[in-house]
Amino acid sequence: MNTGAPSPQAQVDDRERALRESELRLQQVLDNTSAAVFAKDRSGRYLFVNREFERLTGREAESLIGRSDRDIFPPEMAASLRRNDMRVLLEARAMEFEESGIFAGEQRTFLSAKFPLLDVDETPYAVCGIATDITLRKQIETALSTSALAVSTAHGRGLFVELSRYLAAILDVDVAFIAEVRQDDAATMHVLAFIADDAPSEHFDYALANTACATVVGHGFRIYPAGLGSQFPLDDDFIQMGAESYAGYPLNDSRGQPLGLISIVSRRPLEQAEFIESVMKIFAVRAAAEIERQRADQALLASQASYRQIFEASEDAIFVHDFESGRIVDVNPKACAIFGYSHEEMLDITMDRLGSGERPHTGADAAAHLDRARREGSAAFEWHRRNKDGSLHWDEVYLKVANIGGAPRILAFTRDITERTLAEEAARRNAEHLRATVNAALDCIIAMDENGNIVKFNPAAEACFGLRERDVLGRSLADTIIPERFRERHAFGLKHYLSGGPGPVLKRRLEVAAIRADGTEFPAELAVGVDDSPSGKTFIGYLRDITERTEAEQRRRRLEAQLLQAKKMEALGHLTGGIAHDFNNLLASIMGYVGLASERSASGDDARLAGYLDQAMQGCERARDLIQQMMMFSRGQKGQARALDAASCIEQNLAVLQPTIPDGVRVEVDIASGVRAVQFDPVQLGQVLLNLCVNACDAMQESGRLKLSLRDAHVEGDLCCACQQPIEGDFVELSVRDTGPGIEPAVLERIFDPFFSTKPPGKGAGMGLATVHGIVHEHGGHLRVDTIAGAGTTFHVLLPACDLAARATPARRRSDQPRPNAPQGRVLVVDDEHSVGEFMCELLSSWGLEADFVASPEQALDRVRAAPQHYRLIITDHSMPSLTGVQLAQALLSIAPRLPVLLYTGLADRVSDATLPANMLPTVLRKPIDHARLSRLLSEVLGDDRDDAEQA
DSSP states (O other): OOOSSOOHHHHHHHHHHHHHHHHHHHHHHHHTSSSEEEEEETTSOEEEEOHHHHHHHTOOGGGTTTOOHHHHSOHHHHHHHHHHHHHHHHHTSOEEEEEEEEETTEEEEEEEEEEEEEOTTSOEEEEEEEEEEOHHHHHHHHHHHHHHHHHHHOOSTTHHHHHHHHHHHHHTOSEEEEEEEETTEEEEEEEEEEEETTEEEOOEEEEOTTSGGGGTTTTOOEEEOSOHHHHSOOOHHHHHHTOOEEEEEEEEOTTSOEEEEEEEEESSOOOOHHHHHHHHHHHHHHHHHHHHHHHHHHHHHSOSTTHHHHHHHOSSEEEEEETTTOOEEEEOHHHHHHHTOOHHHHHHOOGGGGBOSSTTSSHHHHHHHHHHHHHHSEEEEEEEEEOTTSOEEEEEEEEEEEEETTEEEEEEEEEEOHHHHHHHHHHHHHHHHHHHHHHHOSSEEEEEOTTSBEEEEOHHHHHHHTOOHHHHTTSBHHHHHSOHHHHHHHHHHHHHHHTTSOOSOSSOOEEEEEEOTTSOEEEEEEEEEEEEETTEEEEEEEEEEOHHHHHHHHHHHHHHHHHHHHHHHHHHHHHHHHHHHHHHHHHHHHHHHHHHHHHHHHTSSOHHHHHHHHHHHHHHHHHHHHHHHHHHHTTOOOOOOEEEOHHHHHHHHHHHHGGGSOTTEEEEEEEOTTOOEEEEOHHHHHHHHHHHHHHHHHHHTTOEEEEEEEEEEEEEEEEOTTTOOEEEEEEEEEEEEEOSOOOOHHHHTTTTSTTOOOSOTTSOOSOHHHHHHHHHHHTTOEEEEEEETTTEEEEEEEEEEESSOOOOOOOOOGGGSOOOOOOOSEEEEEOSOHHHHHHHHHHHHHTTOEEEEESSHHHHHHHHHHOTTSOSEEEEESOOSSSOHHHHHHHHHTTOTTOOEEEEESOGGGSOGGGOOTTEEEEEEESSOOHHHHHHHHHHHHOTTOOHHHHO
C-alpha cells in the first residue's frame, strides 16, 4: 500500500528538477555576460566555462572541460595562471590579478577576479574566476605613462623639439608644434618647435588671426576632428599635406596669463577627444613651465651692468664655470647656503659630489651639459643634487655662455624645484589614479554637460549599454540611454534645475529605467552628483544594472507565495486528517450499534423503528463519505494508481452521472483522438469528475452548457492554482467548463480550502474542491482555473501521462470466492477508543464468538503472555498512543508466533504491505467496519473445520 506522503523517488525527482532549473537559470546568466567566467578544480582542470570564454579561446566547452591551462595556453602563460589559482586556494580568499596572453588571435589583458569555492567544511575545492577585458584601458594607461616619461626626460635647449616629437609619436599625428605669444606683438606667434612628418624646424613666426590657434590661446582646449580646411583658411604647407583635423591646448603662466599653445595636426580625423586632451595637458604643463622659466632667465640676464649685484643678491644659486675645464671658479652666497658648503669648499669641489650619483645626475653627465653649453651657447636641464648633509633635492639648471671680466665663462643658474616636482608628480599620480578608478569601476559612470550631451562614458557603461564611448561622446544622453516615455520629464527636470529650481535630488539613490543599444529596457539604480566649474556644470551619474536583483526579488515573492500556500494546505491537511480520524472512531461505534439495532429490528414487527434505523444508517453513510473526502484532501487515503484510459473512464462515469444532471444543462463532450493513458486510480478519477460536474451545475443554477474536454497537453512556465508550484511537463488535460457567472478573485484564492463554500447552508459541505485538490496532487497532477466574470469558469485538471498501455482490472465475482464456515473461538479486541472496542465485542458476541476487550497494547501483551493458547485471534486498531497495531503484532511474535492478528484502522493507506509482520493477516479493514466483510474474514480464519491443534 502507498503512504500519504510523497515517495522518496518523487522527492528526489523534485529536488533534481529544481536543481536543473536553477542550473539552467545560472547558465543563461553566465552565457550572456560580457565577462569570461570559469571554474577549475584543485588540480587545475576546468569544471565550467561560459560562452565568452569559448569565444576567447576559440574552442567549444566540450573540448575545454576536464583540461588544464597547460592543454590550452602556452607554457609560460599556463604557469602564471596556475600560480594565481594556487594563491587563491591556499589563502582561501578572493583576489584580483592582471593576466595577459593571446586570446582570439590578439594580445589581451584581463582583470581576473578569482575566489575559492568552499565545501561544507569550509575547505576550498575549486577556484572560480570572472575575467574582464581591460586591454583598451591598459593601452590608454601605457600612452599616458609614455607621455609622463617623455615630459620628465625632455630637457635642454632642444626641449621643445623633443616634446613635439614625443607628442606626435604618442598621438600618431603628422604635425606637432609649440608656439609662444611674442612679448612685443600679441597678434603674432613665435614657433619654438615644429615637427612635420618627423622633420624638425623652429624659430619662425605666424599671424594668429583667423587660425584655429586663435580659438585656443587665452581660451581652452579645442579639437576640430575633421573638415579643418572648411572651417579655417590654411597656408600652403597645410593644404599640400592634406590637413584634415586639429587640436590645441593653451599654455598659461603661473598667474593664468597666456604664454602660447601646443598643437597637433593630422591628415586623418581625430578620435578620442578626452584622451587627446589628457595627453596634451601633460605636455602643456611642461612646455608652459619651460617658457616661463626661459622668460624669467632672460629677464635675469637682461641687465649685464648689475651682474655682480644680481649675482650676490640672487635667490637662485649661481655658479661660474671655467669655459675650458668646467671647474667652478665662483659661486654666489645663495649657492653656498643651499648646498651647505663654504665658498672655499665650493671652489675645490667636483661635480660628482654635487649630484645624486645616479644617471643622469653624475659628474660625467654634468660635464656633458657643460660641453653642450660650450657648443650651443646655452643648455637647460633638471638636476638631482646632493647637499653636504647628504639630502637630495631637485634643481632646474640653466647654463649660459657669457663674457665676464674679458674671459669666457659658463654661468649656471639653479633653482630649487623640489616642491614643484613633487607636486607635479603627485598631480600626475592623482590624475592617473582617478582615471584608473573611473575606468575600472564596476558601476556605469556617465557624465553630461549642461546641454544634456554625454562627456564621459566609462568601460562599465560601454559593457552595460552596448555602446562605445567614442560613438556617444557629444550625443544627447536622453536620446541615447533614456526610454522615450521618460525623455520629456528628463528635459524638464534639467531645465528647471539650471534655471535655479530645486531640480532632481542629487546623490540620493533612486530606481530608474534605462535602454540598451538593442532597444531593451532594464531597471537601474542611479545616483547623481554635480561638478560646478567655471566652464559650466557637469552632471555625473553613477548607474548600476539591477536586473538580477529585481528578478531575484520577484522570484523571492513568488517562492514566498508558494511556501505560504503549501504551509496553509499542509496545516489544513493535518487538521482535517486529525478531525477525520477522531470522527471516524466515533462513527465506527455509531454505525456498528445502528447496524446491530437494524439486525434486531428486522426480526420484530416495528416497521417504523426499522425505518428510523435505516434513516440513521443513511446519515452515517453520508458522514462516512464526507470523512473519506476529508481523508483524500489530507492525503490520508490514496487510491491504487494504474495505467488508465481516461477517455473510457470519463464515458463510464458520465453515463452514471447523466441522470443527476438537471434537464436545463446541456452536456458536450470533446475527447481528442489518441489521448495518452494516465497513471490514476479509476474510482478517484470518477470522484474528481463528479465533484467538478456537480459544482459546475450548481454554478449554472440548473441552466447552461457543461463541456467536458480531454486532450494531451505540454505545459511550461505555468503555476498550479491549488499548490502555487510551477508546472512543467507532459500531461493529459481534463477540462470541465461551465457557463456560470464566474468566480470572484477573492473567492478564487480560497476555493480549494476545506469546508469553504459559497453555497447556501445545507447545499454543500465545502469539501468538493478540497477533495479534488487532494486526489489530483496525490497522483502527481495539478489544477488550473480560468474564469471570466459573467462568462463562466473552466477547471483544467492536469493528469500525469504515462507511456504504458491502459488496462482494466476485472472485479472478482462472488461465485469465485470460497464459502466460509461459521466462526468459533475466543477473540481479543485491542482499541484505545472504548466505544469502538466495546462495540466490537458486542458485534462478535452476536455472531457466536467469545470476545474480550482491552484499551492498550500493553494489556493485550500481558493477557497473551499469561495464556498464549487462550485466544485464536487478535483484532487491533492501528493508531494507538503507545504502540501501533503493527508494532503490537511484532511484539506478539516472540510470545505466540502462530497467533493471527487482524488490523483495522481509519487510515488504512498509511499501512504498507512491507511493514506487516508474518503473524498479521494481509487484509486490513477500514473504519467504519464493513460487517459482511468482517464476517467472511472471521469465517475463513475461525471456521468449524479449523485445526485447533494447529492453533495451539
